[in-house]
Amino acid sequence: MKDKNTVNWGIIGLGNIAHQFAKELQMVDGAKLVAVASRSKDNAIAFADIYQCPKAYGTYEDIMNDDIIDILYIATPHDSHAELSLKALENNKHVLCEKPIALRYQDAEKMIAASRKYNKFFMEAFWTRFNPSFKEAFIKIQQGEIGKIRYINADFAFPAEEKKGSRMFDLKQGGGALMDIGVYPLFLSYAILGVPDSIYAKSNFHSSGVDIQTAIILHYKEAQAVLYSGISHTSNMEATISGTEGRINLNPTWHMAESYTLIKENNETNYALPTKGMGYTYEIEECHQCIQNNAIESKLWSHKNSLELIKIVDEVKNQIGLDFPI
Helix, strand or coil: CCCCCCEEEEEECCCHHHHHHHHHHCCCCCEEEEEEECCCHHHHHHHHHHCCCCEEECCHHHHHCCCCCCEEEECCCHHHHHHHHHHHHHCCCEEEECCCCCCCHHHHHHHHHHHHHHCCCEEECCHHHHCHHHHHHHHHHHCCCCCCEEEEEEEEECCCCCCCCCHHHCCCCCCCHHHHHHHHHHHHHHHHHCCCCEEEEEEEECCCCCEEEEEEEEECCCCEEEEEEECCCCCCCCEEEEECCEEEEEECCHHHCCEEEEEECCEEEEEECCCCCCCHHHHHHHHHHHHHCCCCCCCCCCHHHHHHHHHHHHHHHHHHCCCCCC
C-alpha cells in the first residue's frame, strides 16, 4: 500500500547520471527509490544493491508495468527519450525525462500531448532552472536589477573520452556537443531573453558525424547571446548576463552554480547559495510539489518552455547540418 506522503520513484537507464540522481533522491524527504531498470538484469541488480532499492528489472517493459511507481526518471541516451516517455505516460506514470526532451520538435510535441491526454505530470530535467543561485539571480534580472539585458555569454565544454560504444560519439544515440551540453547555454539565453529573432550557428564535426564544437549567436531586437559547447577540450565554463546597469556572473561552474556575483558601478557583491548535493534535489522537490498539487507541468520549466527550446535546438541543427537517423 502506498504512503500518501511518499513519492515512489523508478529509474530507467542506469549510467553515471542515474547514479548521481539516485544519491540525491536519498537527500529528499518523501522520495523513495522503489525500482530500477536496465537492459542488463545484472546491471540493474548491482545498481539496486548500491541504493537499497527493492526491485531491479532487466527490461524497460517490466518497470513500466509496476503499479507501485508514481514517477519514472528516464536517464537513457537521447534517442530513446521520446519512446520511453510516451510508454511511461500511457502506463499511468508521471515522468521526469533527461534533457534534451527529444531529438526533434515533433517528438517533443507528442510527449507533451501524451502528458495532457493522460493527465500525468511531465517535465524535462533542466535541473539548472531550480538551482538556488540561478533562481535568485533570475528574479533579480526580472526585477530589473541590472537594467535591460543586452548580452549573454556562456560556454560549456569538456574532453569526452573516445571509447568504443560511447554515446557521446554515436550519431544514432543523439551524441555530440549540441544535444548533450549545448542545450545548457541555449537554455540560459532562452530562460532570460526568450525566443530569438534569428540564429547563427557553425560546427566542427567528428568522423562519426556528431558535432564536437558548436558556436551559436542568438540575435534579439535589443540583445545578443554568444554561446559555445565542445567535447574535445576544456573551457572556463562561465556565464555572464550583462545589462545596461550592471552584470551578473554565475559561479563557479555556471550550470551548477553555488553563488552568483552582482556587479554594479564597479562594486561586486557575491551571494553564496551552496547546493544540497550536486543540485538534483531541487528538481526532485519540484516534481513532488507538482504531483502533490495535481499539476501536469511545472510553472518554472513548463511544457511551453521545453517546446520553445527544442524548436531553437532544431534550428541550430538545421544550420549546422546535423541530422540524426530516425
